[in-house]
Each structure stands twice: as structure tokens, then as C-alpha cells.
Amino acid sequence: MIAKPSSHLRSLLAGVGLAVAAAAPAQAQRVSAPPAPLVAKLHLSSVYAKYTDVGGFPVVATAKVSDHAVAEAAYLIYHMVGRRPDILRAIADKNIRFVVMAPSEMTTDVPEHSDLAPKSYWDRRARGIGATPPHPATSAGEENLLNLPGDPYPDENILIHEFAHTVYEAGMVTLDPSFDRRLLAAYEHARATGLWKGTYAMTNRTEYWASAAQSWFDCARGQDEDHNDIRTRAQLKAYDPAIAALLKEAFGDGKWRYAKPASRPAGERRHLAGFDIAKAGSFSWPAQIAANEIPDLGLGATSDKNTPSASPRNSSGPSGIFFINHLPAVVSIDWLDFDGKPVHYADIKPGEQFFQSTYVGHVWKVSAAGQVQGTFVAQEGNGRVEINAKQPQW
Template sequence: MGPPPASLGLDPFYAKHLDAGGIPVVSSARVEDATLQVARELIDGMLAERPDLRRSMVADGVRVGVMAIDESTTDLPEQRHWKKPAPDDPRLTPCERKHYDRIAAMSDREYWDSRARGMGGRYTTGAEENLRGVPDTRYFGENILVHELAHAVLYAVQRADPALYRRVEEAYANAMDAGLWRGDYAAVTVQEYWAEGTQFWFNSNKLSRGEDREVLSADDLQAYDPALYAVLGEVYSHRQRLDADVYYRHPARSRIAARAAGSDC
């Protein structure tokens, strides 16, 4: 544990740094050292079976940031100047489009700070209280960093293993045609399909319940959507457990309501 190396060129906001096999894990001074270590172990566990994907992520400059409990999305320098989406922005969920008047009344900061406590992509973020499993906090019962890092993993699949990526797209298209995941966040895009599936693979997602399903575990996922299960199995460990994940088979996963598509607005 130490300060970020100057070669990363980071804002002075960042005071702590760990290396996860070439992927920097960074935070302000407010985050406990142990929390960054949890994040590093999750990253290493998710990428254990595919060093080629890790290399692709390192080459692409993927970095992981951790928010302190009293920090918000727009406290992070890379997200400080984010603007809220316009009414026609494709990133809007169906619920957000339906109730865009709520977004219109918010400032940019209010929108993003209420939108989530974790973002995916080249700069993936998570929150300390979620990584440490603090009860009665937002998203308690599911591991948001696992979800958000899964987005970066799928981008790496697209670059490093395009044949597999085409199979992921095919699995998603077929699932949508078959009416699977109706009303669930997994139905929104192929990226969310993969990220939600990743959480189920590692037995670290909230219950998804619908007229045709009750999915809580990796076994449930295999029975309900075997095509998604199959492509996930070409990337992740078949132990289906991340040792640093506090939500592995946690009872809180089944006590929280399933997140419907767009219900996070």
C-alpha cells in the first residue's frame, strides 16, 4: 500500500494505491487499507482463469477506484464534471425515460450521486460500505464491484476473444427472443445481461424473481439460462466463489427485492 505512482498521472485526490496484476486500485485517504485489499482480491479472483483478458484490460488502461463511505460518485475526479443525460440519451433506463421530469429537476451532481455507487468501464468504481458488507446500506446483499468490473471484462472479451463475444451477443439475443429475464435489469443491454450473470455465477447477486424464474445461485442460472451460463464458464473459475466476497451465498441476497429493469432511476 502506498501513494499512486506518478506514472499514472492521477489527481491529488488519490492518496492510496495497490496493484492488482497490472490493474491499479486507487482511493482517497479516507478509504481503509483493508478495503482496497478486498477490491484487489476480487479483481484477481475474477481474472484468475483468463490472463489474456487481464493483459487486454491492462493494455486498455483499466483502473479501479473505491469510494469512501462518505464520498459520492462525483467526488471522484474523473466523474466530477459529468453531465446528466439528455432525454434522448440511450443510457437512460425505461423508467428514467418515463419519469424524465425527475431528472430534469436535478442538478448534474444530484443525478449522478443518486444514480449509483459504482460505475463500470475503463474506470470501474465501487463503494467501501458495499465491499465491506456494512448492513443497512445501499446495495447490501449484492457485490456491486463484481457487477461493474464485469463490464470491463466483457469489453476485454470483445477485444481479445471476438468469437466468444459473438456467442455472448447471440445468447442475449436468443434470451430476449425467448422472453427470458422479462422485467429484470439483465434484459436492458448485453452488457447488463453479462454483468448480472457474472454476479449469479459467483453466487453474489440478489434474487431475480419473475413469472418464469427464481434465480439466486449459479445452479439456478444454469437451469434458467444455460447459454449465458455456458459463456460465463469460458471466462470465470468453476469454483464459482470469490473468497473476498462478503455476499457469497449471503441470506440478504434473497431478502432484497429484485431490481426490475429501470427501477434504479
């Protein structure tokens, strides 16, 4: 049984023009301009010209995005958590919104993500990211939602992965204080027993959750260098019952599974009435962004004889490093000076990023909880170091 919201909550939702209950799954989503009360409440940018709603949770986009993509985002969100209006309310209470990017829009074109730096890294890294307190927007590209030609991620659904992050980080942990502890226990058990070994899911517990959510809805990419072959809910239940049980708590265990729009029965395409993929355009990386492939510098072994013990006094030029902390602990970033002495530069909180200007050939050390995670040498151009729970590769 779905609990009715209090009279105070009903008044609050009505005051910002939001619906109390999620729309029926086969109902055509109405796309309109964002209502003025919502714009004021969320401090929405004036670039947002399109809006729809799923149980009080807003989906927005610029005029460059098709109504069909906005409606498809709402359709997917409904099928993920429409049975859990409490989750949608918890997320909406944090002023989070879902943003659909047009094929011509990049990550830092999203107003809530416009300050992410370096821009060249974020615009090339992904076609959708999750919400954080400083950046309260979860995003995905129109090309992935509608399966347009040129989609860089044709074998998976980005919304399901990224919105799963939001369901966990802004929904479940708010509603159930024990949820994060139980997810961490499942993640640590998976690591200890070799489940998901060598996959992106083992980066940290948040990626473990979001990657497993893709399998829960039958839209995981399939086996490659970052994924294993657990693609479906049935496989997931047999392979990792602990994470499957947690996913069932959040999403239920109904019949719905993700299918690309063209593969769905007519009743599940009503919100896409009039959509013609032949006229919908395509995606391609702009040339200047396609050229911005930022190499992963990795974390070299501190005992590796090939890793210098000090930074050189002479360098061929400036460089830059983008640190990404996937660990559940604060990491410390030190520069090894010309005599090999560590000079502290930054502490990076769990889940946060930090960009450091440096010079080619300079040596940097990464530590967490007093333990050295590894060292690396800056290369020409900008590079990145992803600090995660995987064993360093060298």
C-alpha cells in the same frame, strides 16, 4: 498453463511499477501510495493516495478510504479473473483503473467521473459504475465491499457487477473478436424465449452479462421488481446455458463463490487482518442527495390519447431530461413544437447519455432505426428516460 508475457511486456510492466502475475488469493495485499510512473502513465489525479495491484491492473483510492477496502477490491478482482492474466493485461492496456469510493464520497467525486451530468442524477443513481473510454475507471463503494451498516445494496456485490462489465467490454471483446457476437446471440435468444423477462438483465446485452455474472458468483440480489430468482451458478447453468457457457470462458468454473467478509474462512480474510466493523463507520445518503430522487418518466405509447401531440405555449417553469440509451442503436431525440412538428435535438450513441433542458409540459419523441419508441411529457424538476429493450410501460 499461463503463458509468460513477452520480454517487452515484462519490461513495460516493470517500468510502471506493476506486477506481472496476480497475487496469491490468500496473500495480504500491500497498500501503498501510487508509484510515480503509474501516476504519469495513467494521468492519475493527485487525490489518489492509496494503491494496490492485481496482475498489472491498478486499484486506487483517496486517503478517505480504508486500506482494508482497497485490499478487498483486489481480493475480489483476483478471484474473478486472476486465472486470466491476459484479461487483466487487456484491461490495463486501456489505462483502466478500479476506484474505491469512501462512504462520504459520491460518484462525481471520483476524478474520472467528475464531469458526469447532471451531478444530482449520478450521485443518487448508483454506488459504482463501469468504465468507458472517456471515463476509464470502474468504481464501487467501500460500504458495499466491507458490508458496512447503511449499505444501499446489502444483498449484492457491486464490484462483481461493475467489473464484469469491464471484463466483457475491455477484456473479452479485445481478446476474442467473436465474443460480442456470441453474447448478442445469447441475449437475443433469451429475449425470444422469455428468459429473464421483466428483469434488469434484459435492458441490453451488457446488463444481461453483468447481471448473469452476479449469479455466476452467487451474489445476485434475488427476486424483486428488477430481478428473478436465479441467484447461484447451479441455477444459472440450468436456466440459461448459453450465458453460463460464456461466463465460464471468461471466469472459469472453479470452486470460489462470493461470500461476505464475515462469512469467509480465516484463510480468505488475511487481507482484512485488523479490520473491525464496529470501528469502520457506516454509509448514509447526504440529505441533499437523498432528496434528489430523479423520477423515471418512461416512454408513453404514441397512440395513448393521454399523451399530448404538441408542446404547450405556456409552461409552469423550466425542467430537464436525462436520456440514457441502452439500445444497441443510435436513438434520435425530437421535441414536438407548438404545432406538433418534430424538431430534432440530438442523436445519442449506444451506451451514451444526454441531458436536455426543457420546460414542464413539453413533449419529446424518441426514435431508433426509423421507428418511434415512444413519447413523454416533461415534468417538474429533472427526470430521466431510460431507453432500453424492455417493452415500454404505460
